[in-house]
Amino acid sequence: MTKAAEIEIASVSKVYGTTTAVHAISLKIPAGSYCCLLGPSGCGKTSTLRMIAGHESVSSGDILLGNKDVTDLPPAARGTAMMFQSYALFPHLDLVDNVAFSLKMKGVDKETRRAKALDMLKLMQLEPYANRRPAQLSGGQQQRVALARALITDPEALLLDEPLSALDPFLKIRMRAELKKLQTALGITFVHVTHSQEEAMALADLIVVMNDGRIEQAAPPRTVFERPATAFVARFMGDHNVISGRVTASTASDTLLSVPSGGDFWAPASDTPEGDLADIAIRTDRVRMGAAAEAGLGFTGTISNVEYRGSSVKLVATGAGIEEFTAILSDTMFFDRPVKVGEAIELSWNREDVIVLGRSH
Amino acid sequence: MATVRFIGAGTGAGTPKARRSLRIPARLASYLQATPLTLILGCFLALPLLMIVVVSFWDYDFAQMYPGFLLMNYQETLSSWVTWQTYLNTLKYAAMVWAITLFLGFWVAYFLAFHIRTTAMQMVLFLVCTVPFLTSNIIRMISWIPVLGRNGLINSGLISAGIVSEPVEWLLYSDFAVVLAMVHLYTLFMVTPIFNTLMRIDKSLVEAARDAGASSWQVLTNVILPLAKPGMAIGTIFVVTLVMADFSTVQVMSGGQSASVALMMKNQMSLLQYPAAAANAVVLLVLVLLMVAGILRIVDIRKEL
Numbered sequence: 001m002t003k004a005a006e007i008e009i010a011s012v013s014k015v016y017g018t019t020t021a022v023h024a025i026s027l028k029i030p031a032g033s034y035c036c037l038l039g040p041s042g043c044g045k046t047s048t049l050r051m052i053a054g055h056e057s058v059s060s061g062d063i064l065l066g067n068k069d070v071t072d073l074p075p076a077a078r079g080t081a082m083m084f085q086s087y088a089l090f091p092h093l094d095l096v097d098n099v100a101f102s103l104k105m106k107g108v109d110k111e112t113r114r115a116k117a118l119d120m121l122k123l124m125q126l127e128p129y130a131n132r133r134p135a136q137l138s139g140g141q142q143q144r145v146a147l148a149r150a151l152i153t154d155p156e157a158l159l160l161d162e163p164l165s166a167l168d169p170f171l172k173i174r175m176r177a178e179l180k181k182l183q184t185a186l187g188i189t190f191v192h193v194t195h196s197q198e199e200a201m202a203l204a205d206l207i208v209v210m211n212d213g214r215i216e217q218a219a220p221p222r223t224v225f226e227r228p229a230t231a232f233v234a235r236f237m238g239d240h241n242v243i244s245g246r247v248t249a250s251t252a253s254d255t256l257l258s259v260p261s262g263g264d265f266w267a268p269a270s271d272t273p274e275g276d277l278a279d280i281a282i283r284t285d286r287v288r289m290g291a292a293a294e295a296g297l298g299f300t301g302t303i304s305n306v307e308y309r310g311s312s313v314k315l316v317a318t319g320a321g322i323e324e325f326t327a328i329l330s331d332t333m334f335f336d337r338p339v340k341v342g343e344a345i346e347l348s349w350n351r352e353d354v355i356v357l358g359r360s361h
Numbered sequence: 362m363a364t365v366r367f368i369g370a371g372t373g374a375g376t377p378k379a380r381r382s383l384r385i386p387a388r389l390a391s392y393l394q395a396t397p398l399t400l401i402l403g404c405f406l407a408l409p410l411l412m413i414v415v416v417s418f419w420d421y422d423f424a425q426m427y428p429g430f431l432l433m434n435y436q437e438t439l440s441s442w443v444t445w446q447t448y449l450n451t452l453k454y455a456a457m458v459w460a461i462t463l464f465l466g467f468w469v470a471y472f473l474a475f476h477i478r479t480t481a482m483q484m485v486l487f488l489v490c491t492v493p494f495l496t497s498n499i500i501r502m503i504s505w506i507p508v509l510g511r512n513g514l515i516n517s518g519l520i521s522a523g524i525v526s527e528p529v530e531w532l533l534y535s536d537f538a539v540v541l542a543m544v545h546l547y548t549l550f551m552v553t554p555i556f557n558t559l560m561r562i563d564k565s566l567v568e569a570a571r572d573a574g575a576s577s578w579q580v581l582t583n584v585i586l587p588l589a590k591p592g593m594a595i596g597t598i599f600v601v602t603l604v605m606a607d608f609s610t611v612q613v614m615s616g617g618q619s620a621s622v623a624l625m626m627k628n629q630m631s632l633l634q635y636p637a638a639a640a641n642a643v644v645l646l647v648l649v650l651l652m653v654a655g656i657l658r659i660v661d662i663r664k665e666l
Contacts, residue, residue, distance in 0.1 A: 055568050076574030088569035092587045102573030104583070153573065 004032035004188045005066030005079060005156035007052060012061030014047045014213075021047045023213040024061065029206060031066070034183050034190045036200035039210035040236070046161060048210070049193045053082040053159045066156060076102070081155035085162045087146040089134035095121060096130050099148045120148040140171045147182070157189040164199060176202055197237050201225065209233045231279040231357045240281040241325050242357070247272050255356065256296065262321015266296035270356040279357040284314075286353040287327035289337060291346050298348025301325060303341050315339070317347060410646075417639035426635060434640035444625070444641075448648070451621045454536075454611070455604040458543045462600050463593060465544070466551025470592070471585070473552075474559035475567075487556065490549055502542050502610055509533040509541075534616030542614045547603050551596035558592030559585070594660035598653055605649050 007029040014022040022044040029035045037045040050056035052063055054075035062071045070078040090098050096117045097104070103113035121127050124144040134142055143163060150158055163179065164172045180203050183190045194200055200207050201221045208218040209232070217229035228234035231242045243265060249256040255267045257278055265280065272278045292298030301319025313334040315327045327347055339345050385393065417434055420427040438444050469490070477483045493501060508514045509532040516528040531537055562585065570580045608623035622645050629638040 053572065055572070075568075075572045082569075082572045084565045084569055086563065086565060088563060088565040090566060090569075090584060101570070101575075101583070105570075105573055105575045105579050149569075149573070 003066075003156055006031040006064075007035075007157055007189060007191065008064040009048070009052070010062045010064065012048070012051060012063060013059045014044070014051060014056065015059040021213055022051070025210075025213075025215050026061075027208060027215060027218055029189060029191060031189055032187050033205040034180065034203055035192065035206040035208060036204035037191065037193045037208050037210060038195070038197060038200040038236070040195060043210040044213040045193045045195075045208075045210045049082075049159050049161055049191060052157075052191060053080055054078050055082070076105075076153075079156040080159055081150035081153050081157075082159045083143075083146045083150045083161065083163055085165060087134075087142050087166075089142060089145055089149070091134055094131050094133055095126060095137075095145055098134065098145055099152055101149060102153045116152065117148075120152050121145075124148045139167050140175055143167070143175055144178075151186070155188065157191060158183075158186075160190065160192045162193055162195070164194070164196075172199075179203065201237075209236060211236070227355060228281060229358050231281070231359075234279075234281040234355075234357055239284050239328070240355075241284060241287070241322075242279055242281050243322055243325075244277065244279045245321075247274050247276055247278050250274060259321035263299045263319075264296050265299075265354070266294075266351060267354045267356050268351075272356075272359075277359065279359065281355045281357055282349050282353055284326045285312075285328040287325075287329075287347050287349050289327070289329065289333065289339075289345060290348055292348035293350075297351060297354075298346060299325075300344055300346050303339055303343050303345055306339070306341055315345070315347075317345060319344075413639045413642050416636050417643050419636045419639075421634060421636045423633065434636050435644070437637065438640050438644060447620045447622055447625050450619060451605060451623075454539060454543065454607075454621065455601050457540050458547060458604050459597060459600050461540070461544045462548045462551040463597065465548050466555050466596055467589065467593065469548070469552045470556035470559050470589075473556055474562075475585075490552060494549065498546060499609060499613075501546065502613055505538065505542055505545070505614065506533060509538055534614070534618060536615070536619060538614040539611055539619060542610050543604055543607065546610065547600045550599035550603065551593075554595035554599070555589055555592040558589050562588050590660045591662040594656050594662050597656055601652055601656075602649055605645065605652075 007027075009025060009027040009029075011024040011026050012022060013020065013024045025044075025048065037048060039045045047056055051058050052065075054070070054073060058071050062069055064070065065078055065080065068079075070080075075082070090101065093101070096114055099120050100108075100113040100117035103116060108116075118127065118130060121130055124147060126141060126144055126148065129137060129141065134145060137145065143166075146163075160179075164175055167175055176199060179190070179192070192200075192203060204221055206218060207221050207224045209216045209224060211232050217224055217233045219227075219229075224233060225237055225239075228237055228240060231244070234240040234242050243257065243259060245257040245259040245262070245265070247255055247270075248258040248264065250269065250272075253269050255270050255272065255278070257265045257267055257280055259265070267278075267280045270278065299320035299322070301317035301322070303315055304318050304324075305314075305316040307314040307316075308331075311331055313329050313331055315329060315334075317325050317327065319325070325347065416426070418430045418432070420429045420431050420433070473483055473486055477486060506513070510516070511528045511530070511533070513533070515532060516525075519525045519529065566584055566588075567580055570584045575583060606623050608621055608627050611619055611621040611624050612627075622641065626638045626641050626645075629635075629641065
């Protein structure tokens with residue numbers, strides 16, 4: 001239906017006065033994909049999105065949209081459309097005029113633009129509210145109006161700045177599904193800024209995890225979750241235990257990691273030289289109760305917290321120099337051998353579940 | 362076993378002695394809260410107004426007023442050609458001053474709200490705007506005289522520069538002088554409410570308009586101006602009511618050559634024709650209230666209050 005554009009960011013930086021918000025990042029977002037920029041607040045994800053949209057000037061580097069250099073073009077000439085965090089609907093216009101706004105700016109006559117806007121509203125199932133003002137709509141409806149207004153320009157890429165953050169949890173999940181459906185139907189590139197890893201995992205074809213103005217990892221959701229590139233990614237995505245220590249021995253196939261005044265743990269071979277710091281991650285749902293098959297694949301700790309979550313139980317243990325080690329156990333496994341806070345427990349995992357993390361900068 | 366004590370729990374139950382306090386029924390409390398303002402408005406607004414309305418129906422001669430119910434004062438006021446001309450003149454001033462202050466006020470507010478980036482600087486510049494208000498209205502008005510007069514700054518400047526050979530006469534004691542002084546006195550009343558509305562415009566609306574391809578002019582006409590309307594309406598109410606009620610500026614700056622409704626009333630009062638002045642005041646009040654009602658019909662200002 002619509003032409004989608006590949007977005008390429010080539011060593012783009014953003015400097016505000018003396019602070020650098022974005023450090024020379026490079027990224028390629030394939031045409032027609034759903035990309036989520038994920039990170040904590042202040043990580044530069046919104047600045048990056050605003051630079052793609054043209055609402056923020058680029059300090060250095062280039063932005064290409066479908067092989068066209070758009071670095072210095074005004075927002076409307078780029079073929080992108082932006083959906084703002086608070087939706088930025090015009091409070092003095094009804095829905096039809098809100099949606100038809102860009103057509104009015106282009107000088108399209110009133111009849112044509114109102115008809116087009118009505119079609120768009122129909123697509124978003126907002127027709128019955130066409131003559132209302134934005135303030136008379138619910139959050140979810142407002143979001144659909146914002147979508148309609150952005151899509152009426154027939155963009156090659158839609159840029160969404162935390163589109164779901166203003167919605168309540170139930171609506172969030174519903175609108176999330178609608179966004180994904182819309183993206184699939186339109187086939188255009190979506191770039192979506194969020195700080196919720198759950199949202200990113202549910203939506204994205206490509207997750208770009210950002211921290212401190214840099215890209216930590218850009219990969220499909222499954223890769224980001226199963227092979228987090230850095231300790232930051234592992235921690236931010238959650239459901240991972242990160243163990244930091246020093247490499248004390250390494251063989252062709254294994255590395256031994258020693259936690260300061262704590263245990264030693266085996267990890268797959270890495271290129272970290274002996275004596276250097278390294279991080280490993282173990283998924284919380286791959287940890288089990290019981291003695292390790294061999295030394296270095298488990299430890300004995302003291303339980304500091306037990307949380308029942310229905311189908312699973314979350315245990316938090318301390319020991320072997322590890323401050324907080326989480327294990328998600330299935331409810332049957334836990335209630336076969338229930339344990340209490342303060343008890344000592346053996347936790348272990350398999351060799352293949354250990355991931356060696358890269359050190360970020 | 363450790364005892365868990367929640368904050369606040371137990372402190373009430375532990376001290377059963379209820380503190381002695383003056384209990385006021387909830388219904389009475391709200392009336393009490395409204396009393397001070399009611400008293401002030403009643404004594405200083407409603408009562409005087411009522412007195413003016415009552416007096417406007419009284420009879421009078423050169424020395425005394427006679428209580429009664431006569432429509433004579435209204436008949437005389439409304440049937441006089443001078444009255445109509447004076448009203449027309451006052452409305453002319455109001456229209457001119459309104460148009461100029463609206464234009465100036467909007468751009469000053471626009472500059473402050475959208476072109477000054479830091480809030481601190483915005484506040485500083487806004488305070489600079491209010492500094493002239495530290496002196497009295499009359500002083501600010503009179504200080505125009507040495508500027509505009511026959512031998513004033515402007516005229517002597519023009520003559521010594523060789524631009525004119527004779528002093529320009531219409532600078533002072535003219536409609537020009539009246540409007541100039543009023544604009545000077547009242548522009549801030551326009552700036553403040555417009556600045557207030559402009560500050561409340563979500564900056565992302567401007568970005569959204571730009572995203573939709575709007576030029577700077579289109580952003581102004583399609584987004585900012587419509588959203589500034591309530592502020593403009595409030596400023597308009599301020600300026601129009603102030604100009605309609607003005608007598609000192611008209612008297613001083615026109616040198617007595619022009620009249621305004623309030624000036625007419627002042628003259629009537631100095632002739633001790635209080636009932637006539639009261640009738641005039643009631644007519645003016647009705648006219649101004651109608652104008653305000655008209656403005657409120659056009660623009661919804663409720664959101665700003």
